[in-house]
Amino acid sequence: MANGLKNPFISNTPVSSPVKQRTKSGKRVSKQDGSTSSLSSAQSSPVRRPRLNNVGYTDRYLPNRTDMDLRSMISVGSTSLPGLQPSLSDNQLELRKEQEAYETFDAVLKNELFGEKLSKDLNEPADSIEKIQYTSSTSHPEPTTPPRSHATSEGNSVVSPILSSPATPRRLVFDHHQKPSTTSARGASLLTYCERTNSRPSTASLIQSQFSSSASPVRPDSKKLLLQPTKKIRQIAKIPYRVLDAPSLADDFYYDLIDWSSTDILAVALGKSIFLTDNKTNDVVQLASTDDEYTSLSWVGAGSHLAVGQLNGLVKIFDVEKRKCIRTIPGHIDRVACLSWNNHILSSGSRDRRILHRDVRTPAPCFEELHSHSQEVCGLKWNVEENKLASGGNDNLVFVYDGVSRNPTLKLSEHTAAVKAMAWSPHKRGTLATGGGTADKKLKIWNVRTGSKIHDMDAASQVCNMVWSKNTNEIVTSHGYSKYNLTLWDGNTLDPVAILKGHSFRGLHMTLSADGTTIVSGAGDExxxxxKLFEKPKPQLQPTSALLNAFNQLR
Structure with missing residues (x-):
């Protein structure tokens, strides 16, 4: 990169998370008067206070039973967690952690309270209830009183078992702690007793001895559950690790102004200039400038050349090594909103409603012209592996073409707004994701081979751009009106995994790094x-095969 060139990007990378400010006295200032604040303090204290404003208070705090308390009681006898249903506004990773903690607590609590009876079949018939025996660690005679029966709502009588009298645990001293009883019906004793000693053990030694010895206050299977290693839950940073000022970054839904090359160079169009920033060295160089605005750009697969669309309809190709324009291609009569490469074929979409296929190896400006859309073409995505092209337009339509054929093989018309955001799945063949604009707000996944819809999700805001991760089966969408955030979706179920907030304007531009780990988003807030959303994929060692090696040599 050239030295001495002024860097147009100003780093605003946050050093740490912001801290809420307080007053000089260190206390929060309340907008209420003094009587109200003293009133709330009197309510929260269990000590008798003098009467204020002729309102009487008792010296005891009696909690009221609420619906939350009732749900907590019911959850002891059920495995469902009604308060942890996923929603679009929640962070699914945090919900997953909380749900696993609830499930662990629920399993331990049931095991301690009900013991081995949880292992019995819960669907036993009513007449087998009398077969349940309640025993204890000490011997007790069987009750001589016949079992009592009571009538059910259907009029039938059901025999209810008679519990034996509670058994006293045997006093077996083990390391200054009483060994809990092994009563199977009542579970292990929840409390253990210590004999008085001269020295009191430390908390750490007490906890260690409880879990390492047979005098643990919990049952062995509960101990095994608590001591087993927990699942490693994925961590996603809520704030970007780097923020750059990008002056003159256009706030236009139909522009596509950032792209990341396979050689790890980020290209950004700022107004009438194009800048290249090397992710390895953080050097910035100005590639080109023009009297007209740049409206779109796209790297060729090898990362050696950059195609740029302009407001006047021209398409220019720049040699990055030589840092100069090597070709100017006419054809469009209005702005070029989208560009996409398929090896040596460059496809462009414009506001003149046309899609042009250009072979950069030939001097002809284009060799195929498509007229499928009735309004501006604002989205183009090539699937290089399957040789398929998807186009989205301001007419709310999506077309899929087989290669450079003039007629589309599939027409998708379910969106009710402009379709700019599109992405091909790198994991499943023939799978396309599309996102609608403000009047639609839908994220859909299609099987283009059969023309069927796989998933349909309400994104709750305008879908401006989309990237399908190549490291994991997940989709990242950037949003506009009216939620300016990024959303990470599970590609299999379209469940929201995480919501990333930071932009104060529409996130119109988005691209993926060369290694597939980092997303760069650009917005109207300049x-x-x-x-950093994804991890690097682990290298997979392919087993050596003589037949496979011979087949590769034939190819």
Whole structure:
């Protein structure tokens, strides 16, 4: 990169999370009067207070039973967790952690209270209830009183078992702690007793001895559950690790102004200039400038050339090594909103409603012209592996083409707004994701081979751009009106995994890094934000096969 060139990007990378400010006295200032604050303090204290404003208070705090308390009691006898249903506004990773904690607590509590009876079949018939025996660690004679029966709502009588009298635990001293009883019906004793000693053991030694010895206050299977290693839950940073000021970054839904090359260079169009920033060295160089605005850009697969669309309809190709324009291609009569490469074929979509296929190896400006859309073409995505092209337009339609054929093989018309955001799945063949604009707000996944819809999700805001991760089967969408955030979706179920907030304007531009770990988003607030969302894929060792090696040599 050239030295001495002024860096147009100003780093605003946050050093730490913001801290809420307080007053000089260190206390929060309440907008209420003094009587109200003293009133709330009197309510929260269990000590008798003098009467204020002729309102009487007792010296005891009696909690009221609420619906939350009732749900907590009911959850002891059920495995469902009604308060942890996923929603779009929640962070699914945090909900998953909380749900696993609830499930562990629920399992331990049931095991301690009900013991081995949880292992019995819960669907036993009513007449087998009398077969349940209640025993204890000490011997007791069988009750001589016949079992009592009571009538059910259907009029039948059901025999209810008679519980034996509670058994006294045997006093077996083990390391200054009483060994709990092994009563199977009542479970292990929840409390253990210690004999008085001269020295009191420390808390750490007490906890260690409880879990390491047979005098543990919990049952062995509960102990095994608590001591087993927990599942490693994925961590996603809520804030970008890098923020750059990008002055003159256009706030236009139909523009596509950032792209990341396979050689780890980020190209950004700021107004009438194009800048390249090297992610390895953080050097910035100005590639080109023009009297007209740049409206779109796209890297060729090898990362050696950059195609740029302009407001006047021209398409230019720049050699990055030589840092100069090597070709100017006419054809469109209005702005070029989207570009996409398929090896040596460059496809462009414009506001003149046309899609042009250009072979950059030939001097002809284009060799195929498509007229499928009735309004501006604002989205183009090539699936290089399957040689399929998807186009989205301001007419709310999505077309899928087989190669460079003039007629589309599939027409999708379920969206009710402009379709700019599109992404091909790198994990499943023939799978396309599309996102609608403000009047639609829908995220859909299609099987283009059969023309069927796989998933349909309400994104709750305008879908401006989309990237399908190549490291994991997940989709990242950037949103506009009226939630300016990024959403990470599970590609299998379209459940929201995480919601990333930071932009104050529409997130119109988005691209994925060369290694597939980082998302860069650009918005109308003239900032570029770097989000580390994915891990690098682990290298897979392919087993050596003589037949496979011979087949590769034939190819």
């Amino acid at each position: 900032t570029l934000r770097y989000w």
